[in-house]
Amino acid sequence: MEYQLPKICANCTEKPAEVRWLIDQEDHSNLGAGLTLTGRVKLTSDVRDLSFYVGVCKDCEKELKQEGVILWAVRGIGCTPMFLGALGFAAAIKGTAPAGVPYLVYVVAMAGGLIFLLAGMLLVVKKDLGKRSRDGKKFTFRNKKYEAAFAKLNPNLVKRKYSEPAA
Numbered sequence: 001m002e003y004q005l006p007k008i009c010a011n012c013t014e015k016p017a018e019v020r021w022l023i024d025q026e027d028h029s030n031l032g033a034g035l036t037l038t039g040r041v042k043l044t045s046d047v048r049d050l051s052f053y054v055g056v057c058k059d060c061e062k063e064l065k066q067e068g069v070i071l072w073a074v075r076g077i078g079c080t081p082m083f084l085g086a087l088g089f090a091a092a093i094k095g096t097a098p099a100g101v102p103y104l105v106y107v108v109a110m111a112g113g114l115i116f117l118l119a120g121m122l123l124v125v126k127k128d129l130g131k132r133s134r135d136g137k138k139f140t141f142r143n144k145k146y147e148a149a150f151a152k153l154n155p156n157l158v159k160r161k162y163s164e165p166a167a
């Protein structure tokens with residue numbers, strides 16, 4: 001789809017856009033499960049790529065990249081105890097876990113990992129810079145000033161009506 005991007009940064013709207021930033025977005029629809037001939041369960045879904053580019057300034061690009069790295073770290077640190085806890089718990093149920101370790105240890109590991117993960121995500125993750133509707137036809141942006149500038153160039157591609165010029 002064709003759209004025009006404002007020449008300002010989509011994050012701060014203060015500096016000119018210097019680099020392209022990809023907003024990764026996918027739409028999964030018609031999720032379904034079916035049995036294959038071999039008796040295996042197969043999950044199917046229509047995946048539509050709704051990714052699009054915006055322009056950001058160099059400073060914001062750096063910031064956004066850091067956000068991404070921190071997010072990966074948070075996921076890694078939070079998921080590890082969850083995963084190990086789940087493994088241990090499953091082993092304990094089957095009776096193959098090391099004797100003498102109470103179930104509770106595994107449950108605490110799982111819960112701790114989960115809490116860390118959720119708290120970390122809440123602290124670190126801001127809303128995406130922009131979002132595209134499921135039909136791909138409308139855009140919304142985190143920075144409303146940017147959205148207004150975008151609306152000026154592409155009046156039909158935003159959800160909100162902007163009758164006033166961008167403030």
Ligand SMILES: [Zn+2]
Pocket residue numbers: 009010011012013014015056057058059060061
């Ligand atoms: Zn910026």
